[in-house]
Amino acid sequence: MREEGYDWLWGWHAVEAALANPRREAPKRLLATAERARQITQKFGRVDSLEVAENAAIAQLLPQGAVHQGVALKSPSLDSASIDELGAPASGLLLMLDQVTDPQNVGAIFRSAAAFGAKGVIVQDRHAPALDGALAKAAAGAVDLIPHARVVNLSRALERLADLGWRAVGLDGSAEGDLAQVLDGTPTVLVMGSEGEGLRRLVAEHCDVLAKIPMPGGFESLNVSAAAAVALYEASRPRG
Numbered sequence: 001m002r003e004e005g006y007d008w009l010w011g012w013h014a015v016e017a018a019l020a021n022p023r024r025e026a027p028k029r030l031l032a033t034a035e036r037a038r039q040i041t042q043k044f045g046r047v048d049s050l051e052v053a054e055n056a057a058i059a060q061l062l063p064q065g066a067v068h069q070g071v072a073l074k075s076p077s078l079d080s081a082s083i084d085e086l087g088a089p090a091s092g093l094l095l096m097l098d099q100v101t102d103p104q105n106v107g108a109i110f111r112s113a114a115a116f117g118a119k120g121v122i123v124q125d126r127h128a129p130a131l132d133g134a135l136a137k138a139a140a141g142a143v144d145l146i147p148h149a150r151v152v153n154l155s156r157a158l159e160r161l162a163d164l165g166w167r168a169v170g171l172d173g174s175a176e177g178d179l180a181q182v183l184d185g186t187p188t189v190l191v192m193g194s195e196g197e198g199l200r201r202l203v204a205e206h207c208d209v210l211a212k213i214p215m216p217g218g219f220e221s222l223n224v225s226a227a228a229a230v231a232l233y234e235a236s237r238p239r240g
Contacts, residue, residue, distance in 0.1 A: 012036070098199050105224050
């Protein structure tokens, strides 16, 4: 049962990154097999909440099928950054998710954002999953490596980012221009819509330009996490 303000992280990379993150409060509980406990102690020293447990005992505390790799941590949720904290000064890349709700996809997107050096990920407060559980496992520690902001209104967030010097590029499969053609090397917010629905009208209207990922193979579309990885790679390439 979920306790108020707490939930489980599992998987070695997710737990390791959480323990290494100075912005995260000390864990409420930390369960590990004997071998994982030795690894934790070697890397982090004494952790007061550490309990040695068998694999089966750890699995009983987690959702069915959770691949915990011998370690699980119960911790307060990470604090959300503000738009100004992510956006000032304007440089590099930000990623905004418009109602992308699948935890596996969001976790994979965080992983790609960290890999390609994005400054942060922005999600809508009411339409984004919690950054724990299966999402954190899919992110392989990236939720603790890259800041995030939860905002009530994405359009207002784009307005504030524009004031700070950011250019918003919305990904839309029906756009005329290719992503590589519209990117100009200035501070860029890549805005990704949900699978099926895509970008909502008001969010799209607050983008400076819409662009598509060209698909010469003729396949209709990419999974949103795959599209985010392609877009982040393209946007992170140096431009004159």
